[in-house]
Amino acid sequence: MTTDTIEAAERLATLRESIDRAARLTDRTADAITLIAVSKMHGADAILPLIDAGQRVFGENRVQEAQDKWPALQEAYGDIALHLVGQLQSNKAADAVALFDVIHSLDRPSLLTALAKAMDAADKRVPCYIQVNIGAEAQKGGCAIADTPALIAAARDADIPLLGLMCVPPADVEAAPYFALLAKMAREEGLEQLSMGMSGDYETAIMLGATDIRVGSALFGARD
Template identity: 70%
Template structure:
């Protein structure tokens, strides 16, 4: 998706305008094309009436954490805005794979063999091939989802063998550490794994660190608080 036009259409005084301006500035500093960076507005927990203003400003890519929440909010929104694109950015249970394939345009959290099997089965059944980012447990955190770094080459090969389109790699760095080294390592992992061309995506960076992520190669940034405010506000 080319975001060049959308980066220029939002009033600068709105939260979306501020984020778009920051993306454009950071891309310019890092000698990148701002149109190559996809802003995912993380609309999880926010009702449809909070999402509509961003849609009216031209934002078209949104992220939800849960299949059930997306199913309840987005059918009506997509009737009004048929060009909206919906990404699953949260952990996905294998028993929700078929529903996720039906509801989402892109999945960011493919991270284990059981989910791979379930998604491949769902895509074969529906005939819909949904691109997936492979989530990497970049900080080797026991409580966090993601493929282990050592197992990444083998897992990428299995995803490709299952005819699931690989969108690239995704990570969530440890919350108590400086994210820059993890973002830089993700960029290296992608190159070392032979993910180039259409598989060159890097889904990394959130409200507090998306500018750093862009400097270090992010192609998809997941921004919620900077657009919607803190949850419940």
Template identity: 65%
Template sequence: MEKADTPLQTVRSQIAATCKRARREPGEVTLIAISKTHPADRIEPLLEQGQRHFGENRVQEAQDKWPALKETYPDTVLHLVGQLQSNKAEDAAELFDVIHSLDRPSLVKALAKAKEKTGRCPDCFIQVDVGEEEQKGGCAIADLPGLIEQAREAGIPLAGLMCIPPADIEPAPFFALLDKLARDNALEGRSMGMSGDYETAIMLGATHIRVGTALFGARG
């Protein structure tokens, strides 16, 4: 009997198939395994299968489990995908390689200050509030050009834009909007798409997809 594919193999196959339909190369899409709330023994099997990009929501949780994992797998790239408090900017700069939730001038200042102190500044995606949902965080669309300018003036490396579309609504228009905003502002990256909609996101230009449930199963 043939051995069933692992969840990681299944997701990678779906990424490749979707890229083929979109006339894109699979290498254009970075799969970020969202490991928030999952302990190290759930993460290690994915590391052993070659997955290297992981996402966490909280600085403290990442501090508790990732330094030891990174000792064993030093080429791991760690992404902060949750909201970042300005007073945690220095801790985030020391641990994370990429931040997906830059969304306000005060955080730009905090990251610039952390960069001066630590010599490190992760690549940053600006989170855009495409659905006008203040509770999710994100920069208002009207404020985006100004925030991009502030970040560039502060020497913050910008990787692109990130969004979380409203729940229970067709996500395609929001992904298309983020793609347009990225093009309008000459930014390469589009961090968009999760377990339930990453194929749609890839069709609409996603460069980074954030997948948790499809890899780890539903959280209890």
């Protein structure tokens, strides 16, 4: 085992211990939480030690970046699950359907139409999260809170498999109220999964019901 793999295994073990502690406060264990290692802007040299340490679920923000690095890694390691956790342009819908196992950023009717068309053409149904603009921030993607029930209904009508809701709360404020609101919205719509929580707030997210957390810097270190 290389030094890089040992260090990656230590970071992964530390993170999983924290996940387990938070999960137990909600009568769950770490096994109930999907840890998505967000590998955006990291190359294979940084990703491979985590794969060798046992991590199998990874997230990318951009379709093009994922296309450049993941096919070779997936060919070498057949059990990798790849999640798109960043914004998706409608003209990249077909590429996203071809490459990703889960899409976290369905946030508008035009993208829903493009994804449904791409899934029909590929004869492949890719599970999705509806991304909610939980802080009503103009600079962020996500469906407006008031529009979310209609988008959920439209996705169901289009036979797009919905896993749950996703959000990125406002920076530099307490995230808990936003996570709690997302959880309430999911319950009202009968959606069981919540993609929320990143390196700085994943423990809070888990305590408020997160089933999927998107962690980058805690696993890879700070980006340049």
